[in-house]
Amino acid sequence: MKTLFKSLLLGVAFVPALALAEETAPTWQLDVREISLSYSNTTVGNAREYSDSPISAYSADSQYNIVGKLDAFLNRSDEKSFWSNNLMLNYGKLKIKPVDEEEETSESADKIWLSTDYALKLWKYKDADIGPFAQLAFQTEFTANQDSPRYKAFSGREGLKLFEGKFVKDLYLAAMQEYDFTYSDKKTMKHGWEIGLRAEYPIREGVKLSGSAKYTDYVHFSEFVPTDLRYDLDLTAKMEVALTDTLAFAPYVSYRRGQARGTDKVGTNLMVGLQLKYADLFDL
Numbered sequence: 001m002k003t004l005f006k007s008l009l010l011g012v013a014f015v016p017a018l019a020l021a022e023e024t025a026p027t028w029q030l031d032v033r034e035i036s037l038s039y040s041n042t043t044v045g046n047a048r049e050y051s052d053s054p055i056s057a058y059s060a061d062s063q064y065n066i067v068g069k070l071d072a073f074l075n076r077s078d079e080k081s082f083w084s085n086n087l088m089l090n091y092g093k094l095k096i097k098p099v100d101e102e103e104e105t106s107e108s109a110d111k112i113w114l115s116t117d118y119a120l121k122l123w124k125y126k127d128a129d130i131g132p133f134a135q136l137a138f139q140t141e142f143t144a145n146q147d148s149p150r151y152k153a154f155s156g157r158e159g160l161k162l163f164e165g166k167f168v169k170d171l172y173l174a175a176m177q178e179y180d181f182t183y184s185d186k187k188t189m190k191h192g193w194e195i196g197l198r199a200e201y202p203i204r205e206g207v208k209l210s211g212s213a214k215y216t217d218y219v220h221f222s223e224f225v226p227t228d229l230r231y232d233l234d235l236t237a238k239m240e241v242a243l244t245d246t247l248a249f250a251p252y253v254s255y256r257r258g259q260a261r262g263t264d265k266v267g268t269n270l271m272v273g274l275q276l277k278y279a280d281l282f283d284l
Contacts, residue, residue, distance in 0.1 A: 026078040028284040034071040038092075038252070038275040045268035050260065053227045054151040054182050056107040056141065057256050058267035065108045067092030067273075081120050082129065082163065088113040091142055108271075110141040119161050128165030133172065134158045148227075153180040157194060170198040176216065186225050192218040206242040211235075226262025233257045240277065250275040 050058040069090045076083040092109035119133035135157040144150040159174025178190040196214040203209060216232045238252040256269040 024079055026076050029075045029077070030282040030284055031073040031075055032071075032278070032280050032282070033073060034069055034277055034279055036069045036250075036275050036277040038067045038069070038273050039065075044270075046265040047267075049263045049265040050227075050267045051146070052148055053260060053267070054141075054145065054148045055227075055229070055258075056110045056145045057269040058258060058260075059145055059148070065092045065094040065106075067109045079121070081118065084117045084119075086113065086115045086117070107143070107145050108269075110143065110145065112140045112142065114138045119163060125162060126165065128162050128168060130160070130162045132159070133161040133174075135174075149182050149184075151182050153178050153182065155179070159194075167201055168197070168199050170196065172196050178218075180225075180228070183225060186223045188225055188228060189222040190218050190228070191220040192216060203239075208240050209237070210240055211237040221261070224261065226260060228261050229258045230261055231258060238275065246278055246280045248277045248279070250277050 044058070047059055053059045067090065069088075071088045071090075072086070074085045088111065090109050090111040092107065094106050094108060115135055115137035117133060117135040119129075120131035121129040122131040124130070135155075137155045137157075138153070139155070140152045141150050155176060155178040157172075157174040157176045159172055161170065161172040161174075162168060163170050163172075173195050174193065176192050176194045178192075180188045180190060194214065194216045196212075198210075198212045200208055200210045212235070214232075214234045216229075218228070218230055221228060234254075234256045236252065236254040238250040240248040240250040242248050252271075252273055252275050254269075254271045257266060259266050
């Protein structure tokens with residue numbers, strides 16, 4: 001936790017110093033990357049082994065469900081740096097009432113994410129900027145899943161990033177630290193590394209492929225908590241068909257895979273669905 005606080009203090013001191021050195025006025029944009037409603041079929045592998053996990057994706061039932069999502073960014077850009085602040089809300093819940101049985105409720109998605117990300121523009125590769133970056137984030141959930149506690153964690157990342165390219169929007173490799181206080185009796189400091197990618201590719205006018213990938217590998221833990229993940233892989237791919245300038249219809253597939261420290265079984269979550277998506281960019 002001390003390492004995370006040191007990173008926060010350095011970041012707070014670093015940003016104003018760079019701002020004073022700017023030669024041109026910065027630009028601000030509100031990037032509403034996604035407001036969507038999705039219908040999907042979820043298939044969960046080895047859910048019984050992960051029934052106590054605070055991560056809903058691995059302990060959900062295999063069912064049809066509806067998921068709502070908001071993903072918005074407040075960005076500040078200048079000649080030397082790019083500062084991005086992100087709010088992401090994602091929630092999916094299913095209620096089932098079998099004949100002559102009590103109603104069953106299952107969450108297939110539940111995430112609240114707040115982050116601030118600062119990157120320097122030191123080099124150029126074609127149309128993309130490259131430079132070191134630092135990120136601070138907080139993640140939690142709207143509700144606890146069944147008998148497990150609500151996931152809560154602060155995290156920090158420091159590494160190298162390629163960003164704002166024509167096709168590759170983000171590509172980064174970073175060392176990461178996470179302070180997990182999901183369980184009141186076991187507060188865990190985790191260390192590892194992470195690689196992430198977000199890309200878009202236009203097929204023809206009004207149709208594009210988009211996707212994201214993130215892999216986190218945890219290499220050190222301060223405490224043993226059986227539900228902590230050794231690694232976490234998250235993949236998403238969409239084919240977006242424009243209905244208007246801001247509205248799109250998108251068939252999609254997402255896959256998540258991870259393994260907890262307390263079991264040799266792998267947890268998986270596969271979603272195949274249809275999405276109605278709104279996105280727009282506002283100059284401030």
